[in-house]
Amino acid sequence: MSDSPEFITVCQLMRTHGVKGHIKAMPLTHDITRHKSLKAVSVKKTTGEILELEIEESRQTGTLWLLKFKGIDTPEAAKFLVNADVMIPESERLPAPEGEYYIDDLVGFRVKTEDGRKVGEVLEVQELMTVDAFHIQFDPDMQQEFSKKSILAPWIDDCVKEVDEQGRFIVCDADYLKSLCPEER
DSSP states (O other): OOSSTTEEEEEEEEEEETTTTEEEEEEOSSOTTGGGGOOEEEEEOTTSOEEEEEEEEEEEETTEEEEEETTOOSHHHHGGGTTOEEEEEGGGOOOOOTTOOOGGGGTTOEEEETTSOEEEEEEEEEEOSSOEEEEEEEOGGGTTTSOSSOEEEEOSTTTEEEEETTTTEEEEOHHHHHHHSOSOO
């Protein structure tokens, strides 16, 4: 497996635990019980090296997971996995809960205003410290009204009115978008 968009990270390994090679993991998924269905995984070490490993045992402890990999039977043997990412094929990703979205799925969505005008496209979604934000590029025929430059629009109720996964578009408040645009159009 490689570090490509076809794979997602489900947890980050933290520190060894006990004497039998267990390692604590921080889940990066909405389903805290996801560890139960993990078997064959790719582990990306901090060096960038990717290993194919098999999870022999897993359990939940509070908000963390305790994982045991096949063939790793001591804390010393597990130590090289500290801070590594556990990845699975994107095809094994669980569906997002109702009303929630995976950020990377929104890239390429069209941006519409509340009156139905198509004004641009989502280039990427950025996870900022306080809010997620849509990086929007306006269509050439809308640049006079909005901006030739792309903008970051916050994912807040004042700006984003609707996300339509089926139609692959987001509806934004036109006045709010205009307030984010630089003066020079």
